[in-house]
Amino acid sequence: MSPAREREVAPPTGPARPPGGREVLTGDEIQRALKRIAHEILEGNKGPHDLVLLGIPTRGVPLAHRLAAAVAGVEGAEVPTGSLDITMYRDDLRSQPTRAPEPMKVPAGGVDGKVVVLVDDVLYSGRTVRAALDSLADLGRPASVRLAVLVDRGHRELPIRADYVGKNLPTSRTERVMVRLHEADGAEGVWIA
Amino acid sequence: MKHLLSIADLSAEEITQILDTAVSMHEVQDRQVKKLPTLRGRTIINFFFEDSTRTRASFEIAGKWMSADTINLTGKGTSVSKGESLRDTVLTIDAMGVDMMIIRHPASGAPAQIADWTDCSIVNAGDGTHEHPSQALLDAYTLRRALGDLRGRHVAIVGDLTHSRVLRSNLLCLRALGAQVTLVAPPTLMPSGVAAWSAADGFETSYDLDAVLPTVDAVMMLRVQRERMSGGYFPTAREYAVTYGLTARRLGLLQDHAVIAHPGPMNRGLEISADAADAARSLVLDQVSAGVAVRMSILYHLLAGEGDAQ
Numbered sequence: 001m002s003p004a005r006e007r008e009v010a011p012p013t014g015p016a017r018p019p020g021g022r023e024v025l026t027g028d029e030i031q032r033a034l035k036r037i038a039h040e041i042l043e044g045n046k047g048p049h050d051l052v053l054l055g056i057p058t059r060g061v062p063l064a065h066r067l068a069a070a071v072a073g074v075e076g077a078e079v080p081t082g083s084l085d086i087t088m089y090r091d092d093l094r095s096q097p098t099r100a101p102e103p104m105k106v107p108a109g110g111v112d113g114k115v116v117v118l119v120d121d122v123l124y125s126g127r128t129v130r131a132a133l134d135s136l137a138d139l140g141r142p143a144s145v146r147l148a149v150l151v152d153r154g155h156r157e158l159p160i161r162a163d164y165v166g167k168n169l170p171t172s173r174t175e176r177v178m179v180r181l182h183e184a185d186g187a188e189g190v191w192i193a
Numbered sequence: 194m195k196h197l198l199s200i201a202d203l204s205a206e207e208i209t210q211i212l213d214t215a216v217s218m219h220e221v222q223d224r225q226v227k228k229l230p231t232l233r234g235r236t237i238i239n240f241f242f243e244d245s246t247r248t249r250a251s252f253e254i255a256g257k258w259m260s261a262d263t264i265n266l267t268g269k270g271t272s273v274s275k276g277e278s279l280r281d282t283v284l285t286i287d288a289m290g291v292d293m294m295i296i297r298h299p300a301s302g303a304p305a306q307i308a309d310w311t312d313c314s315i316v317n318a319g320d321g322t323h324e325h326p327s328q329a330l331l332d333a334y335t336l337r338r339a340l341g342d343l344r345g346r347h348v349a350i351v352g353d354l355t356h357s358r359v360l361r362s363n364l365l366c367l368r369a370l371g372a373q374v375t376l377v378a379p380p381t382l383m384p385s386g387v388a389a390w391s392a393a394d395g396f397e398t399s400y401d402l403d404a405v406l407p408t409v410d411a412v413m414m415l416r417v418q419r420e421r422m423s424g425g426y427f428p429t430a431r432e433y434a435v436t437y438g439l440t441a442r443r444l445g446l447l448q449d450h451a452v453i454a455h456p457g458p459m460n461r462g463l464e465i466s467a468d469a470a471d472a473a474r475s476l477v478l479d480q481v482s483a484g485v486a487v488r489m490s491i492l493y494h495l496l497a498g499e500g501d502a503q
Binding site for chain 1: 194226
């Protein structure tokens, strides 16, 4: 069996050192963007009622927890937060080495009738989100599904868009966008190379 | 990884990867919609030349839950009973364009032989007295859930070791995961050459179940396979039950945290008493439910990735 494939972002590389390239978001800017997204989510939903935040592994999960903390900071309400593994729903399984699935954690209340906000780090082709929507459909029937991403780098291959975006980042397909978060990598920031 | 023929072909890392993936698969079992799209469009044939309940059913369920098309064939009721050779039968099935064959066969080594004849993935679902790798993986998974990390844990494997394919697979699997293993059986049911084998692979053997039980974290009882016995391996069933069965009295010898496993089918009253089989520390039904999750994980690792595409 082979190691997990690289996605739009590189896997954690051990030491807490920036990955190189041009820094487009600093740690502080990430926090500010998340705080703004938290406000936008609350505004769109008219409060924290029925909200469920689901992060897409790997880095969507810590982002979802940070968003939950930001929402709690604004409204003082606990928002159920979990992770949604999409490995089994990918459309590129056949053309890639076998990847190990990530843990799936759905909050105890489930997703039926809830406003589910999917959280990921980078929105690129849209295929990960497509897989997440399929995965979500097998878990239940949310009242609505929203998408929050830290970076939207364009080049969509499917009719999918984000509802909440930390930063729109025009890129070329040959460039790499690297997100680093304290929880997963030790470093913090977004780089482009 | 293309085939699963023997635990010996797997590294400790690969075993752990299969068990870890099975944890995710186990979660699917609790859902209302038990369906993953992962193996959509793949065809899996369950080819069983020997009787089976749980292995065949759980491989079939595992395949169906992952959206593969699964078909069951048995030796009886196919052209095998008209005298077609194994090779011709397998090539016929292969020519229909299947992606995987799950084989149970009374001859040791049959799945490995079949793997040479075809291009599809082969899973050994039990071959003669050789190996039963998926059973060993689900046993390890169940023990890991009950006991945590198996490194340094002590597991006794007790019973009809001569005729057991589960023994070899379990021994290899448990050793690879770092567990300490003791084999317990009457001298007539110890595999021949076990002395050299135990020296090479680093496990213990014993003829005295009472002495071993107080030291183990898990005891795995194996079925007395009367259908494979032609001679007198023990005087009477009753004597076997008294000397090597997991009786109500022997339950009292176990440590408080120790668990009981049995790959099934059980001969109640022979190798395992009803008290032991139905005890709270018995993992027998956990093993069955783990069977589906572990087999989903096996199918995933063999069929989902690159290199297996047609």
